[in-house]
Amino acid sequence: DAGVIQSPRHEVTEMGQEVTLRCKPISGHNSLFWYRQTMMRGLELLIYFNNNVPIDDSGMPEDRFSAKMPNASFSTLKIQPSEPRDSAVYFCASSLEGAGTDTQYFGPGTRLTVL
Amino acid sequence: AQKVTQAQTEISVVEKEDVTLDCVYETRDTTYYLFWYKQPPSGELVFLIRRNSFDEQNEISGRYSWNFQKSTSSFNFTITASQVVDSAVYFCALSERNTDKLIFGTGTRLQVFP
Numbered sequence: 001d002a003g004v005i006q007s008p009r010h011e012v013t014e015m016g017q018e019v020t021l022r023c024k025p026i027s028g029h030n031s032l033f034w035y036r037q038t039m040m041r042g043l044e045l046l047i048y049f050n051n052n053v054p055i056d057d058s059g060m061p062e063d064r065f066s067a068k069m070p071n072a073s074f075s076t077l078k079i080q081p082s083e084p085r086d087s088a089v090y091f092c093a094s095s096l097e098g099a100g101t102d103t104q105y106f107g108p109g110t111r112l113t114v115l
Numbered sequence: 116a117q118k119v120t121q122a123q124t125e126i127s128v129v130e131k132e133d134v135t136l137d138c139v140y141e142t143r144d145t146t147y148y149l150f151w152y153k154q155p156p157s158g159e160l161v162f163l164i165r166r167n168s169f170d171e172q173n174e175i176s177g178r179y180s181w182n183f184q185k186s187t188s189s190f191n192f193t194i195t196a197s198q199v200v201d202s203a204v205y206f207c208a209l210s211e212r213n214t215d216k217l218i219f220g221t222g223t224r225l226q227v228f229p
Contacts, residue, residue, distance in 0.1 A: 033217075043206070043219040056216070091160060101148065101210070104217055106160035 002026070004107035006092050012113045018080040021110045024073055025094030033104060034067055034077050035091040043091075049075065082114045117142055119209050121220035128197050129228050136192040136223045138207030144168075149183065149190045150208040154222070160206070166190065197227045 005024040013019055025032045034046040047057040052069045060067070064083070069075040079086055089111050093104040118141040128134045140149065151163040164174065166183050174181045178195045194201050207220045 042221050045216060048216075089158065093160075101212055103150065103162055103165045105162055106152075108159045111158070 004092055004094050004105055006090075006107035006110050008110060009108060010111050010113075012115065013082055014115050015083055016081045017114075018078065019082045019086075019112060019114075021077040021090050021092075021112070023075045023077070023092030023107060025075070025092070026105060027073070029094035029096050029105075030072075031095045031097060031102070031104075032069060032075050033093040033095075034075070035093065035106075037089045037091060037109070038087075046077070079112075082112075084114045087112055087114050117209055117211060117214065117216070117218045119207050119218055119220035121205075121207055121223050123223045124221075125224040125226070127226045127228065130198060131196050132227075133193060133195050134197050134225065134227075136194075136205050136207075136225065138190045138192065138220060140188050140190065140207070140209045142188075142209060142211055144211040144213055146212040148210045150210070150217070151181070151190075151192050152206045152208065152219075153203045154206065155203040163192075194225075197225075199227050199229055201225060202227045 004026055007022045030051050032049045035043050036046055037043045044059055046059045047067045048055050049069045065079055067077045089109045091106050091109045093106045095102040095104045120139045123137055147168045149166045153161045153163055164181055171183050180193045182191045204222045204224045206222045208217050210217045
């Protein structure tokens with residue numbers, strides 16, 4: 001069975017450019033999560049969807065970040081405009097049910113470098 | 116509030132040694148779940164185990180074993196006869212039924228030398 005799929009795996013861009021990260025959750029999973037991992041802050045939850053609806057976006061750093069889930073099999077995380085401090089590994093994860101009860105399975109991550 | 120503490124930042128062992136990674140958690144909820152994830156040098160996060168708060172039985176899976184003790188709020192992970200392929204960062208995590216969030220510890224980097 002396919003796990004969580006993320007693209008691209010690596011992204012290098014210049015400050016001020018728009019960046020779009022993509023995620024396909026495991027088929028049948030109802031919840032999707034976006035995390036960011038940095039050396040300084042570790043793993044941080046950015047936003048959480050349940051049944052395609054954003055439930056908690058309190059971790060989204062600022063208005064430059066936005067996330068959508070137009071259907072059950074696709075989500076995007078967009079950064080516009082990007083800044084060097086956005087450089088990190090961005091993980092997408094999915095679970096059968098909500099975060100409080102079920103196991104989250106992670107994608108391979110997207111390593112973003114903003115120059 | 117939820118909190119997960121992994122006090123060991125880095126551990127180095129020689130192959131075939133046993134090693135225990137510590138995890139201490141804080142929660143006010145009576146229903147919660149504990150997890151361990153492995154992050155090898157390639158970067159992905161690999162799920163290892165999930166344990167609910169009502170099941171204190173220790174678990175063994177091959178060379179891996181987990182010791183859950185509610186009395187000390189600990190969920191420790193032991194690797195027996197470590198191998199070089201076990202080298203990775205290991206994360207302990209906690210979720211509560213009421214908060215709907217998964218909180219990670221800061222991770223323990225394990226290096227196994229041949």
